[in-house]
Amino acid sequence: MWITINRNSNISLSRQIYCKIKDMILDGTLKFEQKLPSSRTLSKELSVSRNTVLDAYNQLMAEGYLDTKNGYGTFVSKGILEYKVDFKLNYTFESVDNLHINKQKNCIDFRSGIPELKLFPRxxxxxxxxxxxxxxxxxxxxxxxxxxxxxxxxxxxxxxxxxxxxxxxxxxxxxxxxxxxxxxxxxxxxxxxxxxxxxxxxxxxxxxxxxxxxxxxxxxxxxxxxxxxxxxxxxxxxxxxxxxxxxxxxxxxxxxxxxxxxxxxxxxxxxxxxxxxxxxxxxxxxxxxxxxxxxxxxxxxxxxxxxxxxxxxxxxxxxxxxxxxxxxxxxxxxxxxxxxxxxxxxxxxxxxxxxxxSLEKYIFRMKKLYNRKRKHLIEVLNTEFKNEFKIKGEAAGLHIVVHFYNIKFTESLINKVFEANIKVYPIQQYAIKDILEYDHEIILGYAHLSIDEIEKGIKILSKIIHMNQDI
CATH class of the missing domain: 3.40.640.10 (Type I PLP-dependent aspartate aminotransferase-like (Major domain))
Structure with missing residues (x-):
């Protein structure tokens, strides 16, 4: 399989493999039911550990891109190419104003409490x-x-x-x-x-x-x-x-x-x-x-x-x-x-x-996926807001609460975030009494969002917040 990886990148090797395979599936390079190399074969081909490849394969299976057949290996899942991919994510932009196109359609909504509906066991x-x-x-x-x-x-x-x-x-x-x-x-x-x-x-x-x-x-x-x-x-x-x-x-x-x-x-x-x-x-x-x-x-x-x-x-x-x-x-x-x-x-x-x-098997599968999404969300937050926040609460559920030390989520700031097609939810909206610390806290629901949406959404949020620090 023709995959190139960058060992000098700050993106993990498993993440690079995951992204390359996913892109090949979405652009049609890898067809429905096309067999992928075994994890052992691909690890040798790329000179990486087998666990690195397994992590990438497991993520792709959890998100529905790949299926396994006992005794036959790993294949591209059915039905993916029925949906047209209209754009590729691009994180290097000059102005937040460029993101206002197709606001409703492409909104990244960090609403809590929504499971990954694409993987409902239909x-x-x-x-x-x-x-x-x-x-x-x-x-x-x-x-x-x-x-x-x-x-x-x-x-x-x-x-x-x-x-x-x-x-x-x-x-x-x-x-x-x-x-x-x-x-x-x-x-x-x-x-x-x-x-x-x-x-x-x-x-x-x-x-x-x-x-x-x-x-x-x-x-x-x-x-x-x-x-x-x-x-x-x-x-x-x-x-x-x-x-x-x-x-x-x-x-x-x-x-x-x-x-x-x-x-x-x-x-x-x-x-x-x-x-x-x-x-x-x-x-x-x-x-x-x-x-x-x-x-x-x-x-x-x-x-x-x-x-x-x-x-x-x-x-x-x-x-x-x-x-x-x-x-x-x-x-x-x-x-x-x-x-x-x-x-x-x-x-x-x-x-x-x-x-x-079936229910417990489904929960086990989704729990692994949600945990990956949660970890990736925190990784992106650490990249974009290094030493600027802490996570509150236990490692559970379908959302996290983020407390930012020096960022206050005023109505003006929230409106600017909304204008950029990102929805986040201040804790103050859930409070009966006004509590000062809640002004610095937001809910980020992640279960229903893709890895790419999570990453894109946090990068845009970071851009807006750091441009409007005094609002």
Whole structure:
């Protein structure tokens, strides 16, 4: 294979190999199902280590450019050349004004919470959907259970035990149309006049609106690097529930330590309120073992909310909750008069996707890809903003929070970034109270962006910031 590499470049050898092969696929030099040299052969040809080639091949496979066939080797994936590549990325530009062309179409949006939708397992889902449509009985097409399809509830309970160590009875698993609906229903279910809800500050503003729309007054408790400050919760009276993201605080990324978890459980027990644990992206943790859940400490006081939106796609609109026994009947009545039941056919499909191991295989694959993207994002930040920032939070999820020491994200600066077709999201937008340090912090979501988009976006961001340092 004709590849040249530059050993004097500051770009890693594996990255150079990855880029060369990808470019040859996109420009048609490498055709569909064309076989590539084995990693051993290419490593000898280029005089690099085999691991260097394997790293490049693995990245290309993770992004869908290459496939492997047992016993036959590595091939170019199908379908790539159906899409025309309109431009090649060019990082050497003289003026930011040159980037204003096709603003909407080519916008690089660092929005958080969006998975890599290009790699959604369409083939597996399509096959399962067709199979299940033929296999379902006529009665399965009637109105379904308000609690959800039983087989999915069973699979979720077993999945949670395998992956999170959570023990729960399937009868306590309630299927909802996404975690947002779950939070909305629980907010309504637990509502009492003059009761308050304690939330983390900062918080996802969409979920805050869900809680406010149920009629509550909200008390925001400042978050530090260990999550919500449980000492501050003790002074709040007349609480209906506490909403928290303990395994990966959104958006700052801290993990609630066991000491605070136990204190939170104790407060909830002594003051007769519930804790809503939103476990929105626990599958994607890149360093260390999975974080234990609050739910397992006291299933009678903790309502656990999970979703498949971050794992697979927001379009699926399937989430779930683990409810204590004493709330089940009232919840089912409320769900009945909300939307009767969550769409059932996709529940059967998802149940089979979990049962046959496909979900966990998919998560494993995506976790490797997201970790590569995360590392590359940090590498580019280190190149463009050397000694100017720090990363906050744990190595987990689909976004990072970046604190810049001497950069303040004013409205004027953010507008200039937007004008250059880059979207970043200041932490201050998620804060209930104005906190000075948040003026220096932004969220960078990376899961849905390509490696090239991440690199291009940060280079443009750097250019604009360093040109407008005093704004």
């Amino acid at each position: 083939k597996e889902f399509s096959k399962l959907y067709k199979q299940i449509l033929y296999d379902l009985s006529d009665s399965d097409f009637r109105y379904g259970s308000v609690a959800g399809v039983w087989c999915l509830r069973v699979e979720i309970s077993e999945y949670l035990f395998r992956t999170r160590g959570i023990r729960c009875n399937p009868k306590n698993v309630m299927i909802v149309s996404g975690s947002t609906q779950g939070l909305s229903l629980i907010s309504q279910l637990l509502y009492k006049n003059n009761k308050k809800v304690v939330v983390e500050d900062p918080i996802h503003k969409g979920l805050l609106k869900v809680i406010l729309s149920a009629g509550y007054s909200v008390v925001g408790i400042k978050v530090d690097d260990k999550g919500i400050d449980t000492d501050l919760i003790k002074s709040v009276k007349d609480v209906s529930f506490v909403y928290t993201t303990p395994s990966h605080q959104y958006p700052l990324g801290g993990i609630l330590p066991i000491q605070r978890r136990l204190e939170l459980i104790r407060c909830a027990t002594e003051n007769s309120y519930y804790i809503i644990e939103d476990d929105y992206d626990s599958e994607f943790r890149y360093e260390g073992p999975p974080i234990s859940s609050l739910y397992e400490l006291n299933p009678r006081k903790v309502i656990y909310i999970g979703s498949f939106s971050k794992i697979l796609s927001p379009a699926i609109r399937v989430g779930f909750m683990l409810l204590p026994d004493n709330l089940l009947e009232d919840y089912k009545a409320l769900k009945m008069y909300s939307d009767v039941h969550t769409e059932t056919i996709v529940q059967y499909v998802l149940a089979e996707f979990i049962r046959d191991g």
